[in-house]
Amino acid sequence: MNDEQSELRVGHRFWRFPGGLKLRHWKKISIGEALAFAGVPERLVLALKQNVGEAPEPAVEIGQPVARGERLTRLGSGFSAHLHAPCSAVVEDIGRYPVPHPSGLEADCIVLRHDHEERSVTMPHLVDWWRHDASELLERVIEAGVVGLGGALFPTHLKLEPRRGLPMRMLLVNGAECEPYISCDEILMRMYPQELLIGTQIMAQILGVEAAFIAIEDQMGAVEQILRQAAVEIEADEVEIVKVPTIYPEGGERQLIQVLTGLEVPSGGIPPDLGIVCHNVATALAVYRAVLKGEPVISRIVTVSGRGVEIQRNLEALIGTPIRHLVALAGGYNERARRLVVGGPMMGYALAHDDLPVTKGTNCILALIDKDVDRPVPELPCIRCGECARVCPARLLPQQLLWHIQAGEFEQAREHALNDCIECGCCAYACPSQIPLLDYYRHGKGELRARDAEAAAAARAKARFEDRQARLAADEAAREARLQARHEALAQGDKAAQIEAAVARARAARVRDPEEV
Amino acid sequence: MTGLLLLVSLAALCGLGLGFAARRYRAEGDPVVDRIDALLPQTQCAQCGYPGCRPYAEAIARGAADINRCPPGGDAVIKSLAELLGSEARPLDPGLGEHKPKAVALIREAECIGCALCLKACPVDAIVGAAHKMHTVIAAECTGCELCLPPCPVDCIDLVTLPSTLTTWRWPPPAPRPGELGPARPR
Numbered sequence: 183m184n185d186e187q188s189e190l191r192v193g194h195r196f197w198r199f200p201g202g203l204k205l206r207h208w209k210k211i212s213i214g215e216a217l218a219f220a221g222v223p224e225r226l227v228l229a230l231k232q233n234v235g236e237a238p239e240p241a242v243e244i245g246q247p248v249a250r251g252e253r254l255t256r257l258g259s260g261f262s263a264h265l266h267a268p269c270s271a272v273v274e275d276i277g278r279y280p281v282p283h284p285s286g287l288e289a290d291c292i293v294l295r296h297d298h299e300e301r302s303v304t305m306p307h308l309v310d311w312w313r314h315d316a317s318e319l320l321e322r323v324i325e326a327g328v329v330g331l332g333g334a335l336f337p338t339h340l341k342l343e344p345r346r347g348l349p350m351r352m353l354l355v356n357g358a359e360c361e362p363y364i365s366c367d368e369i370l371m372r373m374y375p376q377e378l379l380i381g382t383q384i385m386a387q388i389l390g391v392e393a394a395f396i397a398i399e400d401q402m403g404a405v406e407q408i409l410r411q412a413a414v415e416i417e418a419d420e421v422e423i424v425k426v427p428t429i430y431p432e433g434g435e436r437q438l439i440q441v442l443t444g445l446e447v448p449s450g451g452i453p454p455d456l457g458i459v460c461h462n463v464a465t466a467l468a469v470y471r472a473v474l475k476g477e478p479v480i481s482r483i484v485t486v487s488g489r490g491v492e493i494q495r496n497l498e499a500l501i502g503t504p505i506r507h508l509v510a511l512a513g514g515y516n517e518r519a520r521r522l523v524v525g526g527p528m529m530g531y532a533l534a535h536d537d538l539p540v541t542k543g544t545n546c547i548l549a550l551i552d553k554d555v556d557r558p559v560p561e562l563p564c565i566r567c568g569e570c571a572r573v574c575p576a577r578l579l580p581q582q583l584l585w586h587i588q589a590g591e592f593e594q595a596r597e598h599a600l601n602d603c604i605e606c607g608c609c610a611y612a613c614p615s616q617i618p619l620l621d622y623y624r625h626g627k628g629e630l631r632a633r634d635a636e637a638a639a640a641a642r643a644k645a646r647f648e649d650r651q652a653r654l655a656a657d658e659a660a661r662e663a664r665l666q667a668r669h670e671a672l673a674q675g676d677k678a679a680q681i682e683a684a685v686a687r688a689r690a691a692r693v694r695d696p697e698e699v
Numbered sequence: 700m701t702g703l704l705l706l707v708s709l710a711a712l713c714g715l716g717l718g719f720a721a722r723r724y725r726a727e728g729d730p731v732v733d734r735i736d737a738l739l740p741q742t743q744c745a746q747c748g749y750p751g752c753r754p755y756a757e758a759i760a761r762g763a764a765d766i767n768r769c770p771p772g773g774d775a776v777i778k779s780l781a782e783l784l785g786s787e788a789r790p791l792d793p794g795l796g797e798h799k800p801k802a803v804a805l806i807r808e809a810e811c812i813g814c815a816l817c818l819k820a821c822p823v824d825a826i827v828g829a830a831h832k833m834h835t836v837i838a839a840e841c842t843g844c845e846l847c848l849p850p851c852p853v854d855c856i857d858l859v860t861l862p863s864t865l866t867t868w869r870w871p872p873p874a875p876r877p878g879e880l881g882p883a884r885p886r
Contacts (some may be wrong), residue, residue: 289865393779587872618873621873632869647752647753
């Protein structure tokens with residue numbers, strides 16, 4: 183069977199990815215509550231960099247009033263994405279504020295104060311989107327600041343742009359949210375099925391692909407029916423709904439592609455190498471809103487869950503809303519709450535406090551309790567049981583990587599494909615010795631990134647040094663040549679005439695600029 | 700007789716082939732120097748006593764210089780040089796300076812008199828300015844070599860370490876928790 187046929191048969195048969203875990207998914211506890219709007223807080227903090235690549239530059243000034251949906255940034259030269267005002271507000275400050283990040287560091291932010299007015303702008307939109315070509319649609323996506331809302335934050339327009347020499351064959355919209363507790367994608371599919379389907383159609387049109395799939399998990403119950411119903415209503419028959427078995431980390435795009443097509447994204451490669459583009463369902467909805475409604479990304483759905491809050495629920499929150507505000511809407515912490523985590527329990531990271539803003543990538547806020555956090559036994563030496571290798575979906579050798587990283591041998595870890603680690607955390611979960619394997623790999627990957635940056639800087643310094651040496655040598659040679667020529671002229675010609683000429687030159691110069699001589 | 704002829708002609712053929720290959724695929728430059736140069740940090744600071752990283756690499760390759768003369772590289776570079784050359788790693792020569800964390804030059808622009816002396820000193824052209832005009836350092840290109848400090852007549856150049864930002868931050872290694880054995884390294 184060649185690749186072409188296997189793609190057409192998506193959904194009729196499933197492949198397996200290696201490893202993975204069956205986890206208790208804890209999703210039902212938050213899906214029962216209806217989706218609610220979290221309201222407009224008094225103060226919103228928008229981190230400038232909410233995308234992979236470079237931060238955009240602020241295009242507003244302190245004290246400037248802005249309308250809901252107004253663009254706040256301009257793009258630089260690199261990869262970047264716009265930010266917009268989530269409500270009618272006044273720019274209170276542009277400066278460094280704490281943002282949700284494992285480092286706990288501050289980052290450049292635009293702070294807005296809600297002014298309780300209703301100023302609002304919408305961008306130009308294309309109601310008859312099917313009549314417009316890819317570049318016009320992409321323009322809307324760029325203007326709306328759409329990034330990968332599954333959490334990756336990669337600027338969406340870059341994934342939708344045509345790639346030279348690589349025809350795209352398939353669009354995969356990822357609704358297979360596999361981390362325990364998180365149900366923001368599921369509730370989005372329940373609430374906005376038609377919008378999601380239209381967003382998918384728009385993306386398929388931009389990419390010029392025939393086949394578009396929305397992948398959901400088999401534990402999502404009624405979602406399949408809702409989507410199929412919506413597809414019939416809006417006659418979106420080119421979009422197919424496929425249900426995949428629930429195995430963690432199936433929501434990873436590489437794993438999902440493998441399950442659906444049997445194809446493996448090559449090491450160091452990306453899905454477009456296979457002609458496949460994968461987007462999150464929330465991104466598809468954002469594309470719909472950008473193109474048909476002229477609405478930028480100013481809010482997202484956040485799951486607030488865990489046994490440490492009173493009411494586990496999903497909230498539609500404006501970007502920049504304090505996490506504290508969302509926790510309050512979830513009934514606040516109960517006495518069991520012990521650790522606040524952003525992201526899922528497998529891949530998320532702990533926060534030091536809750537006075538941090540929601541970003542475009544904040545899909546879940548978890549208040550975990552003692553039972554979730556405590557390890558049943560302390561960290562013990564590796565017994566080489568091999569469980570970690572068995573569950574690794576990227577087929578790496580976790581023990582080997584651990585030893586190299588502990589010994590500081592990062593280059594060897596690179597040779598063992600450390601950079602292919604998707605940081606799913608299956609290895610650490612499975613480890614009977616409670617070794618925090620994922621923490622080691624994140625450390626190792628950070629070291630490799632730092633080394634690469636140093637090597638690039640050294641190469642640049644070397645090139646600049648060599649260029650400078652060459653320039654100095656050329657200057658010196660030119661000076662020599664000039665001197666030589668003058669000597670020769672002096673030796674050959676009439677000395678008196680030349681002295682006369684030099685004196686005349688000097689006099690002329692003095693007349694022109696008496697200061698300089 | 701045929702055997703002998705065959706052997707001689709085979710030997711001649713091999714000789715011709717090798718001779719051709721040696722000329723055709725002759726290595727450009729000195730590969731050892733290139734490999735040593737690749738390990739050096741390219742700060743071009745001349746603290747080793749040579750006018751740049753490449754000349755130091757050439758001196759090491761000649762056997763004229765020791766491998767412990769690079770303060771910006773520190774022990775890591777000495778270790779990798781020792782590995783490459785199969786020699787013994789030894790501590791950094793203390794007479795040449797000490798290994799410091801990476802820093803970049805920063806001109807206190809209000810005090811700069813525009814003398815242009817630091818422009819000439821910078822080995823990587825990372826300072827922009829003109830006579831009687833304020834100068835500034837391109838931080839991304841500065842190697843922190845400190846060569847611009849001595850020529851400055853008004854001492855308006857500082858070396859500053861850059862603060863950790865979200866892009867330069869890296870995950871620390873997991874801290875061993877108190878009272879627990881760290882995992883043994885079975886190697």
